[in-house]
Amino acid sequence: MAGHILLFGVVLLVAQGLFMQPTWSGFRNLFAFTGADGGSIQFWMGVAMVLTGLARFGGLIVNGARKHVTPRIRQFSAGVGCLIWFGIVYGFASSDVLSTWLAIYPLFGVNELVNIHRAAHDEGETRNGRTG
Amino acid sequence: MAELAELLQSLPTPALIVFAAVLALIFGVRHLGLLQGLKAPAAASETKAQVAAVIVDPTALVAASAEVSGLAVAVTEGTVALKKHTAAMERQGERLDALADGMDKLRTELIRAAAKME
Numbered sequence: 001m002a003g004h005i006l007l008f009g010v011v012l013l014v015a016q017g018l019f020m021q022p023t024w025s026g027f028r029n030l031f032a033f034t035g036a037d038g039g040s041i042q043f044w045m046g047v048a049m050v051l052t053g054l055a056r057f058g059g060l061i062v063n064g065a066r067k068h069v070t071p072r073i074r075q076f077s078a079g080v081g082c083l084i085w086f087g088i089v090y091g092f093a094s095s096d097v098l099s100t101w102l103a104i105y106p107l108f109g110v111n112e113l114v115n116i117h118r119a120a121h122d123e124g125e126t127r128n129g130r131t132g
Numbered sequence: 133m134a135e136l137a138e139l140l141q142s143l144p145t146p147a148l149i150v151f152a153a154v155l156a157l158i159f160g161v162r163h164l165g166l167l168q169g170l171k172a173p174a175a176a177s178e179t180k181a182q183v184a185a186v187i188v189d190p191t192a193l194v195a196a197s198a199e200v201s202g203l204a205v206a207v208t209e210g211t212v213a214l215k216k217h218t219a220a221m222e223r224q225g226e227r228l229d230a231l232a233d234g235m236d237k238l239r240t241e242l243i244r245a246a247a248k249m250e
Contacts, residue, residue: 033142079158086154090147109154116158117165124169 001081001112002060006053008088012046023101026094030087052080071123075116082112 012018019028019038031041059077063070085108092101140148 029144030147033139075162079162082158083151083154086150090150094144094146113157113161117161120162120165121169121172124166125172127166127170 001078001108001115002053002056004053004108005049005056005081005084009046009049009051009053012042012049018042023092023095023097023099026096027091029094030091049084052084056081071119071126074119075123078112078115078119082109082116085109085112 017039018024019042024038024042027045028038028041031045034041036044056077059070059073063074085105089101089105089109092099092105
């Protein structure tokens, strides 16, 4: 999931003029309050997603190195991921263009929910003294 | 605060609703996971449980040790019997050899006696 977010951001940064396409009009409308044009919105969303992806990779590395404190890190990063994926789903949905996004991003969001549940389950077990 | 309210008003209402719903879903799932984790049965570690049982009640361990001692005695006895048997077989072999020698000599004597009679 960290890789998905990171690559999504990279694609936004690389593919110039992507937000000008009708499929992405929902994203322009969503961030219209910033007063920025489509290109700027695309650029800053790309930057934000690359940074988030890198942060999630950092979280994964910490998760590999330490065992006991990380369920919260995992929950937080999966929560941020969930918001991002459902935000993307909203952006596409509000563009009123039905495309393959419907087969991909909603399931990513659900996957993040599963991750949150799993991490919270681990935290509950640790609190209960059942593991470690 | 006024700026925040302005910002919220400038956002499309469905976006706010979706945002709130996803946020609620996230916290709901987290809460559910925490509760389930708290209620989760002890980690599936049968070896640990068995070791703990042996420490609490060592009867089975003592009985098993006694069985192993008995088995060792039986194996030792078996080895002794096998050694005796091997020695007996060796002796038997020697006597058979002697018997064969005697029969060879007897045959030679018979041939010699037959030659004299002719």
